[in-house]
Amino acid sequence: MEFPNLEYINQLAGGDASIKNKLIHIIKTEFPEEKKEYYKSIKLGVFPRIEENVHRVKHKISILGLTKGYEIANTFEYNLRKLNLNGKEDFEKILIVITQYIKTI
Amino acid sequence: MKCIIIDDEKMARVILKTLCNEIQSLEVLEDFPNAIEAIKYLNKNRVDLIFLDIHMPGFNGLDFIRSLKNPPKIILITSDPNFAIEAFEYDFIIDYLLKPLQFDRFKKAIEKSKTKNLTLASNETNSSRKAIENDFYISIDRRLIKIDLPSIYLIEAKGDYIKIKTENKDYIVHSTLKKIEEKLPDSLFLKIHRSFIINLKKIIDIEDNSVLIKKDVIPVSRSKRPELMKRLDLL
Numbered sequence: 001m002e003f004p005n006l007e008y009i010n011q012l013a014g015g016d017a018s019i020k021n022k023l024i025h026i027i028k029t030e031f032p033e034e035k036k037e038y039y040k041s042i043k044l045g046v047f048p049r050i051e052e053n054v055h056r057v058k059h060k061i062s063i064l065g066l067t068k069g070y071e072i073a074n075t076f077e078y079n080l081r082k083l084n085l086n087g088k089e090d091f092e093k094i095l096i097v098i099t100q101y102i103k104t105i
Numbered sequence: 106m107k108c109i110i111i112d113d114e115k116m117a118r119v120i121l122k123t124l125c126n127e128i129q130s131l132e133v134l135e136d137f138p139n140a141i142e143a144i145k146y147l148n149k150n151r152v153d154l155i156f157l158d159i160h161m162p163g164f165n166g167l168d169f170i171r172s173l174k175n176p177p178k179i180i181l182i183t184s185d186p187n188f189a190i191e192a193f194e195y196d197f198i199i200d201y202l203l204k205p206l207q208f209d210r211f212k213k214a215i216e217k218s219k220t221k222n223l224t225l226a227s228n229e230t231n232s233s234r235k236a237i238e239n240d241f242y243i244s245i246d247r248r249l250i251k252i253d254l255p256s257i258y259l260i261e262a263k264g265d266y267i268k269i270k271t272e273n274k275d276y277i278v279h280s281t282l283k284k285i286e287e288k289l290p291d292s293l294f295l296k297i298h299r300s301f302i303i304n305l306k307k308i309i310d311i312e313d314n315s316v317l318i319k320k321d322v323i324p325v326s327r328s329k330r331p332e333l334m335k336r337l338d339l340l
Binding site: 008011013019022023026030052055056059060063074 | 114115117119120184185205208
């Protein structure tokens, strides 16, 4: 099981606290909204919208260092393009992990 | 180099700006959450380089590229390289970068954009390149398939797609006749109708306003007929 981390953000910020804080702030404000949108789209069952939601979250997954999670999201996004929900459960597990993590940063 | 950033994700824009700040030769003039706002800006301002996200809702990066009249150099930003394939048909696309962006790779792309000037200065024209190349690649279901140009006998427009008929197989590709026409050697191919490009070497016979190629009877536009006749080796 992999866990989110701030390695990428730290590396990018290169010791500049304002950049680091800015990126963390964006994750903390945007991720809950994107998660909400995703579940709304799932409820509606509109595949292009779900795909769009997954695509947006995917970038944050990679920024938080979840390499396997990124692959899972990628596969799910690809399946959604084919109107297939395979990978939904694994993707939603990642959402839970990130939700927990961003409370700690 | 004066540049702009187009990406619907705020996070991506902040990261790009951070990376650009590390390169002295780059000056970020503006960043845009969508392509439409960027087009309005480009109508009034000149830039040297655009960082462009391909996957954006509504008017996406490819739509944006197609809308440009005098495109500057463009570096694509994407989380899926397959989205970048179509865009590489254009000379002004320098490179593509995968999200999340890494500084070393970013620096390489910037270096490439400087080298691209040299390539353009070497005066390599589309026509000379077309004459040299004997094949090209098409993207189907995330695969790149090599097509041997002389094996193509007919290309037909089908809405947003084109059907490429070759000696061995037919292919349906998301593209336009105009785009593929730019890649074909003029010596071999001719657009004889708004929906058809033919390989002149594969013509079996011509009758009134139609051409027989293999088993396909293809209409010839009145305006294209003189050009067709000129290109035939008449006895």
